[in-house]
Amino acid sequence: MRMKASSNSFRNNHSSSFRDPSGYVFVDNNVLKRAVLPKYFRQYNALKASGFYKKVIKHSLLIPHNESKTTKDSIELIPEEIPFITYPYEWSFSQLKDAALHTLKLQNYAVSNGFILKDATAFNIAFHRGNPIFIDTLSFDFYSSDSPWKAFKMFVQHFLSPLVLAHYHGPTILKLLQTHIDGIPLSLTTSLLPRKSKLNPTILTNIHLLAKAERKYKNQTDKKTKEIKVKKERHLNHLDALYSFIQGLNVNQKTEWGNYYENIHYDDTALDFKKNQISEWISYLDLKTVVDIGGNDGTMVRSFSHDLDFAIVGDIDENAVDLNYQKIKEQKDANIIPVLLDILQPTPALGFDNKERFSIINRLNKFKPDLTLALALIHHISLGGNVPFLKIAEFFARFSNYLIIEFPNRNDDMVQLLLNQKRDFKNHFDFYSDENFERDFGVFFEIEKRVAIPKSNRILYQMKTI
Amino acid sequence: MIVLYFDPGLGAMLVQALIAAAASVIVFSKNVKAKIQNFFSNKKRGKPHQDSININEDESKF
Numbered sequence: 001m002r003m004k005a006s007s008n009s010f011r012n013n014h015s016s017s018f019r020d021p022s023g024y025v026f027v028d029n030n031v032l033k034r035a036v037l038p039k040y041f042r043q044y045n046a047l048k049a050s051g052f053y054k055k056v057i058k059h060s061l062l063i064p065h066n067e068s069k070t071t072k073d074s075i076e077l078i079p080e081e082i083p084f085i086t087y088p089y090e091w092s093f094s095q096l097k098d099a100a101l102h103t104l105k106l107q108n109y110a111v112s113n114g115f116i117l118k119d120a121t122a123f124n125i126a127f128h129r130g131n132p133i134f135i136d137t138l139s140f141d142f143y144s145s146d147s148p149w150k151a152f153k154m155f156v157q158h159f160l161s162p163l164v165l166a167h168y169h170g171p172t173i174l175k176l177l178q179t180h181i182d183g184i185p186l187s188l189t190t191s192l193l194p195r196k197s198k199l200n201p202t203i204l205t206n207i208h209l210l211a212k213a214e215r216k217y218k219n220q221t222d223k224k225t226k227e228i229k230v231k232k233e234r235h236l237n238h239l240d241a242l243y244s245f246i247q248g249l250n251v252n253q254k255t256e257w258g259n260y261y262e263n264i265h266y267d268d269t270a271l272d273f274k275k276n277q278i279s280e281w282i283s284y285l286d287l288k289t290v291v292d293i294g295g296n297d298g299t300m301v302r303s304f305s306h307d308l309d310f311a312i313v314g315d316i317d318e319n320a321v322d323l324n325y326q327k328i329k330e331q332k333d334a335n336i337i338p339v340l341l342d343i344l345q346p347t348p349a350l351g352f353d354n355k356e357r358f359s360i361i362n363r364l365n366k367f368k369p370d371l372t373l374a375l376a377l378i379h380h381i382s383l384g385g386n387v388p389f390l391k392i393a394e395f396f397a398r399f400s401n402y403l404i405i406e407f408p409n410r411n412d413d414m415v416q417l418l419l420n421q422k423r424d425f426k427n428h429f430d431f432y433s434d435e436n437f438e439r440d441f442g443v444f445f446e447i448e449k450r451v452a453i454p455k456s457n458r459i460l461y462q463m464k465t466i
Numbered sequence: 467m468i469v470l471y472f473d474p475g476l477g478a479m480l481v482q483a484l485i486a487a488a489a490s491v492i493v494f495s496k497n498v499k500a501k502i503q504n505f506f507s508n509k510k511r512g513k514p515h516q517d518s519i520n521i522n523e524d525e526s527k528f
Contacts, residue, residue: 019471059521101517108519118470148482150474201492205485213477220476228479234486241489243519244496 020119022138023074033068036075040138044075047140052113056134061106063128063135077137080128083310083337084367087357088122088158089178090340090347092322093171093251095132099125100159100246102132107149108239111232116143120151122158122177123357129334148230149238153214156206157183160242164203166251168194171318181350181357186211202245270456274375277451278404279304281462287370287402293343294377297323298336301373305336312369314341314360343377344385364399372399375406376414376458378437383418383429389440397444403463407437412457434459 022040026033036044047053056062069076088096099122107117118141126135149155158177161184165173169192176184190211197203230238278300282290288309292301295313297320305311313336315321324338339360341347347360358366374396381387396403408415410432419426438447445463452459 021471061521101519105519105521109521119472148479148486150470150479152482153475153478154472156478201488205481205488209485210478210481213481214475215477217475217477217480228483230483230486234490237493238482238486238489240519241492241496247517 020136020138031078032081034065034077034079034137036077036138038073041075043141044138046142047115050114052110052115052140053137055113056106056109059109060131061102061109061134062137063126063133065137079135079137082126082128082133082135084312085126085363086337086339087347088125089175090360091127091174092318092325092338092340093163093166093174094322095127095325095338096122096159096166096174097163097246097249099132100155100163101243102134103155103159104239104243104246106134107151108236108243110140111143111235111239114143115140116147116149117151120155120158121183123181127337130328130332130336146229146231146235148228149235153186153210154183156210157186157189160206160246161186161189163246163249164197164207165189165192167249168197171251171322174318178347178350186214202241206242267455270453270458273454274406274460275300275303277453277460278373279307281404281449282371283307285371285402289367289369290371290373291364291367291369291399292373292375293341294374294380295324296320298327298333298338300375301336302327302331302333305333308335310369311336312339312364312367313337314339314343316340316342343381344387361398369400371402371404372396373404375404376408378405379408379412379415379418379432383415383422383432389431389437390443393441393444397465401465403445403461403465405441405461405463406453406458407434407461408456408458409434410457415457 021037022043023034023036026035053062053065057064063079063082065077065079067075068078088099091099102125103117103120107120110116117139119136119139124134124136124139125132127133157180162174162177165176165184173192176188180188186207190208193203193207198208282304288307289311290301290308291312291314292298293314294316295301296315296317298311298313301308301311301313313324315324315338318340321338321340324336327333328336328338341360349355349359349362350357378392381392382389396405410416410419415432419429419432422429438450441447441461441463444466446466447461447463449462450459451461
């Protein structure tokens, strides 16, 4: 255990908070709080007295907090609540890019004000009210004159490397962050990058050269890093150069589902009917929180989001998630959060004891939305993933009291395609019918409404858990 | 300064000093380029303001 505190302090400790000895996060009567330990009092008091906290909060760089209790052993803070946390491996390219820029901006501001970011993990960023925000209030330390940024390697592994990899290989590679929660190792990044990447001076120096130096000096633990100096002006220029480079980075990938609503031959009447019907049910039942599983770019949720408090929009496609994020930024949709979500392979629990980062199922269960939306999805799970109706019903019944689900029958184009792809095993899927669907979902739900969507081969259901 | 809970990497520190020096040249040339572009470009048709790493102290998002 790295923390010098009595084992008592760990009793209510949040299971993802143990790495940094400056303090820890804990849950007290369902309220998330942060304890500052005496070891960090000097920094904390300076950050407060200098007005630095006030300024970074004012500029929306750091999550606001209130001091709730002060004793000689700890200072207790209550940070502003973030409704739903998504992890870096559930972000789209633009989200990771904005999180990287946000981190650099904060480091630049800190150094200019006599402080420094002592770590640069992507888990210190959350998306809140449509924008990235830094959530680790205790990540600052004093900037001592001309000292280098000790979290630089961490920044490269958590942000620069995955972004550059996605630039060359497409956004799917960002999932590497799931298997490397401490950032992508430099050696792995360099082995995956094409040779031509060395022609770019920023990638050559900040990744390739860095990896080489790390390999060379890996075992020289006797040398003191204190002797290394980086002039403040150069330090700030380095941050500026990284900022400009990342700002200009893009990801080359054609969209598969990203412009779903433009590509699909979905009749406008059917789509409008669906929007109006769902909106009517939501307002009648007075539902305020929603998780849309397979919500594409958020088009559906956006049509009634003004009536909601909060909506989580998941999708399997990186481009759809990215498009949703872009729309959230453009339209200032403060109550929508995008999340990359493959329902056949949901984000698992990760880290030490599998408790450091929660699974998406765990987070959704805790959030407990009023409604689960599953539109144009069941055939992908049932026919694409071979999951029986009963299992799907049991799965959906765990999230929320209400479920609005769309069932495309066997005449639907997509269902036809999925069935034909089964070739010789097509007969194995004879069970796929609305009768069987209703029978199996009826085990876990009471089917309250059943409406055929006009000009389509689809049925819309409103269900309530039994 | 408090003790770090991770290894910053000696190689990373050494390279950082080099990159930071090189970055100063890049940033300097970028600024010169921007000034030249500004000089020749029609302000009305100029590029939309790009987000910068620097915080404008007078500007608050609230």
